[in-house]
Amino acid sequence: MEWKIIFLAAVSVFCTASVSCQSNSSMPLVIWHGMGDSCCNPLSMGSIKNLVEKQVPGIYVNSLEIGSDIVADMANGFFMDGFAQIKMACDIIAKDPKLKNGYNAIGFSQGGQFLRAVAQMCPNPPMHNLISAGGQHQGVYGFPRCPGDNSTLCNLAREMLNLGAYDSFVQDNLVQAQYWHDPINEAEYKQYSKFIAIINQENYVNQTYKKNLVTLNKFVMVMFGEDTMVEPKESEWFGFYVAGTTSKLYTLRESQLYIQDKLGLKQMDAANKLVFLTAPWDHLRFSDEWFIANLIPYMK
Numbered sequence: 469m470e471w472k473i474i475f476l477a478a479v480s481v482f483c484t485a486s487v488s489c490q491s492n493s494s495m496p497l498v499i500w501h502g503m504g505d506s507c508c509n510p511l512s513m514g515s516i517k518n519l520v521e522k523q524v525p526g527i528y529v530n531s532l533e534i535g536s537d538i539v540a541d542m543a544n545g546f547f548m549d550g551f552a553q554i555k556m557a558c559d560i561i562a563k564d565p566k567l568k569n570g571y572n573a574i575g576f577s578q579g580g581q582f583l584r585a586v587a588q589m590c591p592n593p594p595m596h597n598l599i600s601a602g603g604q605h606q607g608v609y610g611f612p613r614c615p616g617d618n619s620t621l622c623n624l625a626r627e628m629l630n631l632g633a634y635d636s637f638v639q640d641n642l643v644q645a646q647y648w649h650d651p652i653n654e655a656e657y658k659q660y661s662k663f664i665a666i667i668n669q670e671n672y673v674n675q676t677y678k679k680n681l682v683t684l685n686k687f688v689m690v691m692f693g694e695d696t697m698v699e700p701k702e703s704e705w706f707g708f709y710v711a712g713t714t715s716k717l718y719t720l721r722e723s724q725l726y727i728q729d730k731l732g733l734k735q736m737d738a739a740n741k742l743v744f745l746t747a748p749w750d751h752l753r754f755s756d757e758w759f760i761a762n763l764i765p766y767m768k
């Protein structure tokens with residue numbers, strides 16, 4: 469079988485000698501868009517996909533579409549139960565043959581906490597690096613502004629929140645209520661939040677969530693330094709308001725979540741798996757240069 473050896477040698481010489489030779493060995497990437505956005509908007513996720521494809525030649529990118537089309541995808545970002553969305557995402561990922569050997573993932577805004585839930589709940593195929601760009605890991609206690617060009621759905625969401633975030637109708641029908649975290653009413657939050665309190669193991673510790681999360685290679689959390697859309701922005705690094713206050717903040721390392729290591733974040737920290745980045749702009753407003761320098765390295 470000498471011809472095989474010669475062939476392989478020839479290929480490797482060709483590949484090292486030629487700039488155009490692509491090994492296509494990069495890991496695929498899964499993207500989850502934020503609130504008010506969809507999988508394939510050419511101005512948002514579409515341009516991110518193009519940027520990644522240009523920076524990592526040959527990479528396969530699956531930008532998750534939660535629903536049958538982009539209109540449903542955008543509406544589902546407001547009105548589809550969080551765990552139903554996670555299940556849909558896990559099914560898409562499991563059924564995509566190009567992801568079967570594992571993938572990196574980047575979530576934008578609420579897509580960040582959703583992909584963390586995917587990592588906790590759906591270990592097959594395995595997620596390698598998780599990048600959360602402005603994800604609200606401790607939930608939110610305010611949406612001062614609406615993202616995107618069309619505020620209709622966002623304003624409707626806000627009106628529903630005004631009815632009472634922990635009202636059972638609102639919890640059943642509004643995603644943002646499911647990650648609403650009221651520090652003045654922590655007990656209510658823990659009892660009634662149908663998404664974030666559960667994935668953060670507030671009442672019950674599911675060891676499977678922890679076992680799965682710690683298998684990540686890196687968990688990269690981007691906080692936007694000038695964020696005017698998420699309150700508090702420190703939630704993007706797992707910080708939040710001290711119970712009973714709306715001004716005093718604790719950090720991840722000061723949280724019970726970390727101290728009791730309910731999610732394995734302390735263990736991951738000790739293994740240097742947590743990466744905290746600050747992007748010095750408003751919500752999701754990073755530059756291409758910043759994205760390339762800071763995030764592309766986790767997508768290779």
Ligand SMILES: *[C@@H]1O[C@H](CO)[C@@H](O)[C@H](O)[C@H]1NC(C)=O
Pocket residue numbers: 490491492525526527
């Ligand atoms: C590598 O990826 C490029 C772009 O997706 C594709 O055109 C090419 O056929 C792939 N090469 C191999 C060897 O798989």
Ligand SMILES: *[C@@H]1O[C@H](CO)[C@@H](O)[C@H](O)[C@H]1NC(C)=O
Pocket residue numbers: 588589590674675676677
């Ligand atoms: C723990 O989480 C796993 C993964 O989502 C799930 O299959 C299992 O049913 C959960 N266990 C309990 C007791 O809720």
Ligand SMILES: *[C@@H]1O[C@H](CO)[C@@H](O)[C@H](O)[C@H]1NC(C)=O
Pocket residue numbers: 618619620621
């Ligand atoms: C905003 O979105 C709503 C709901 O999808 C739609 O009815 C409305 O026409 C949109 N407005 C604009 C200005 O695009």
